[in-house]
Amino acid sequence: MALLEGKTILVTGGGNGIGKACALLAAELGAKVLVNDLGGGLAGDDTGAASPAEAIANEIRARGGEAISNSESVAEFSSVKAMVEQAIDELGGLDAVINPAGILRDGMFHKMPVEDWDSVLNVHLKGAFNVARASVDHFRAKESGSLVLFTSTSGLIGNLGQANYAAAKMGVVGLSRILAMEGARQNVRSNVIAPFAWTRMIASIPVKDEASAQRVERMRLGMRPEQVAQLAVTLCADAAKDVSGQIFCVRGNEIQLFSQPRPVKSVARMEGWTPETILDQALPAMSGSFTDLAPSATVFPYDPV
Known part of the structure; x- marks a missing residue:
């Protein structure tokens, strides 16, 4: 029996990149798939084209699978x-949601238009809320369901020019954690993946020098959407029923489990603190444990495995 036999999975952003890879693999492993894709550009423009989602649904059907398409926005x-x-009515149910749908509107924060902040948070953070809120009652009622949401090392570690994206993606981490905690008794699971993969979003990052060009080429060859899809669809399987509330990263052939914030240093002063004693004692005592301001590339300086 195939790993996802009998399952129905909604995949957002399923017309390209990671979403496409997830939709195709889920179908290959026996799932019925609702492929959602707005059909827009990276900035969320040119919306409403049904062709990307329907093209992938057609591809699944041509391979003998069962799939339907949807071209609406996760932001609504x-x-x-x-x-x-639609999934329940036309495919007979819903067992999991994989939600990699996203846009980018990069720019240094001091130059960022309010519209670019709002648009990115609407798609990534409100979109994650929307897919979870729209499905969670169904999952709780049948006491089974899996949410696979997507974060980014831009939020977990940091990257210049992505304040909107980083804020949204860290919000998704917090959302997923609470979904996992609140859903535990009803077997409703939620996990997040920080993906490294060559997609339209990565391809849009400007290349400013030869070193950057070489690094981008290594990413293109060594970090593919299909590698991320392997973990995403696995988290939808019944065999992964004990995995919830976790932060994963996929980088090439590596799967990494990220730590979650916990205290790393503590200082106490029985008579209480003042600004002067904080400056003289507390901050110097903690400074050795401060996290630096280096971007995510410094944490992953090596070629993908």
């Missing part, structure tokens, strides 16, 4: 609610 709750209802 009513649209996501309709996706869930």
Whole structure:
């Protein structure tokens, strides 16, 4: 029996990149798939084209699988609610949601238009809320369900020019953690993946020098959407029922488990603190444990495995 036989999975952003790879692999492993893709550009423009989602649904059907398509936006709750209802009505149920749908509107924070902040948070953070809120009652009622949400090392570690994206992606981490805690008794799971993969979003990052060009080429060859999809679809399987509330990273052939914030240093002063004693004692005592301001590339300086 195939790993996902009998499952129905909604995959957002399923027309390209990681979403496409997830939709195709889920179908290959026996799932019925609702492929959602807005059909827009990286900045969320040119919206409403049904062709990317329908093209992948067609590809799944051509391979003998069962799939339908949807071209609505994850940023609108009513649209996501309709996706869930579509999966239940047309495919007979819903067992998991994989949500890599996203856009980029990069720029240094002091130059960032309010519209770019709002747009990125609407798609990534509100979108994650929407897919979770629209499906969670169904999952709780049947006491089974898996949410696979997506974060980024831009939030977990940091990258220049991505304040909007980083804020949204760290919000997704917090959301997933609470979903996992609140859903535990009803067997509703939630995990997040920080992916390294060559997608339209990565390809849009400007290349400013030869060193950057070489690094981008290594990413293109060594970090593929299909590698991320392997973990994403596995987290939808019943065999992964004990995995929830975790932060994973996929980089090439590596799967990494990220730590989650816990205290790393503590100082106490029985008579209480003042600004002067904080400056003289507390901050110097903690400074050796401060996290530096280096971007994610310094944490992953080696070629993908």
